[in-house]
Amino acid sequence: MAHVPLTVQASSPESEITLVDEQGHFILKGTGEIHTSLLPGKIYIQIGGVAYPLDLKESSVFEEPSSNREDWEEYSGRNINEPTITLEYFISRRQCPACQVGVLVGRRDPVTLEMLTEDNCLLCGQPVEYESLGVYG
Numbered sequence: 001m002a003h004v005p006l007t008v009q010a011s012s013p014e015s016e017i018t019l020v021d022e023q024g025h026f027i028l029k030g031t032g033e034i035h036t037s038l039l040p041g042k043i044y045i046q047i048g049g050v051a052y053p054l055d056l057k058e059s060s061v062f063e064e065p066s067s068n069r070e071d072w073e074e075y076s077g078r079n080i081n082e083p084t085i086t087l088e089y090f091i092s093r094r095q096c097p098a099c100q101v102g103v104l105v106g107r108r109d110p111v112t113l114e115m116l117t118e119d120n121c122l123l124c125g126q127p128v129e130y131e132s133l134g135v136y137g
């Protein structure tokens with residue numbers, strides 16, 4: 001398979017950008033902006049504490065989305081009663097698939113501290129379930 005060019009632009013030139021694969025394994029790190037080429041596939045782009053999913057198929061430019069206070073007020077708790085979304089893997093601080101603004105940080109059993117497969121978006125409350133906890137399980 002041929003490599004695909006990818007450019008990642010953070011909203012601040014000081015922001016650290018980390019690319020990881022689907023299971024959370026490290027690929028590449030940079031600051032402010034990254035130009036690279038990767039094999040096609042699903043990756044996560046971690047910027048400013050949020051992991052944005054990207055299905056890399058062709059030459060792509062990814063810009064860090066900006067979120068603001070109004071978004072937070074608009075989305076707060078609104079997906080709490082929505083049907084559960086199943087996700088293949090747990091990735092720390094993944095961008096919420098429902099509201100695209102909140103993040104998923106994972107949940108642990110309060111007694112055993114084991115990672116749980118059920119989770120909720122910190123912002124909109126969207127319930128999700130992980131098929132695999134990957135490297136975190």
Ligand SMILES: [Zn+2]
Binds near residue numbers: 099102
């Ligand atoms: Zn959400």
